[in-house]
Amino acid sequence: MHIYVPNMYKQDIFKINYKKLKQKGIKYLIFDLDNTIALIDERKTPKKTKTLFDQLKKDFTVLIISNNTKKRVQEYSDQLEVDFISMAMKPFPKGFIQIKRKYKCEKKEMCMIGDQLMTDILSGNAYHIFTILVDPLGKKDLKITAINRWMERKVLVRLKKKNLFEKGSYYD
Numbered sequence: 001m002h003i004y005v006p007n008m009y010k011q012d013i014f015k016i017n018y019k020k021l022k023q024k025g026i027k028y029l030i031f032d033l034d035n036t037i038a039l040i041d042e043r044k045t046p047k048k049t050k051t052l053f054d055q056l057k058k059d060f061t062v063l064i065i066s067n068n069t070k071k072r073v074q075e076y077s078d079q080l081e082v083d084f085i086s087m088a089m090k091p092f093p094k095g096f097i098q099i100k101r102k103y104k105c106e107k108k109e110m111c112m113i114g115d116q117l118m119t120d121i122l123s124g125n126a127y128h129i130f131t132i133l134v135d136p137l138g139k140k141d142l143k144i145t146a147i148n149r150w151m152e153r154k155v156l157v158r159l160k161k162k163n164l165f166e167k168g169s170y171y172d
C-alpha cells in the first residue's frame, strides 16, 4: 500500500513548500494538468497560476505531464510557457522516461505533483521520484477519470485503516 502514499500532501499547488523541495535537491517540477493546475473546462490560465509558474521557473525546470490530448495540454502549457508531455499514459512511466532522457536529469531531482493517487502518485512512486498529492481543484472530473476515482476511494479506505494516509491531514 505504500506505493500509494505521497511524500508530501497539500491543499493545492499554492500551498506547496517549494523552498523545501529546492533544499532537497529537486530541480524538475512535473505537474499534472487537469484538477491540479486547471479546472477540467478551464482554457485560460488564471493570473495567479501564471505568477506562481513564473516564480517557480527561476528555481526549477517546470513541466506539465498529462494523459489528456495534445490540443488540450499544449494550449495550457503555451500560456504558462512550459514544456509538456501529453497522452502520457500515467500510471505507466513513459512520460518520466522521456523527461529523463531529454533533460538528462536524475530521478532524485524529479518531483511529480498531481491530484490522483491512481495515476500521478502511483506513477511517481513506482518510478522512485518524489511525489506530492494535492486535492482536486474542482468537483468535476474528466469522464475517463471516474474509474480511477472509484479505485482511489477503495485505496483511501485501506490507507486510512492502516494509518498510512488520510485525506485532509496535510503534511510536508
Ligand SMILES: [Mg+2]
Binding pocket: 032, 033, 034, 035, 036, 114, 115, 116
Ligand atoms: Mg488530474
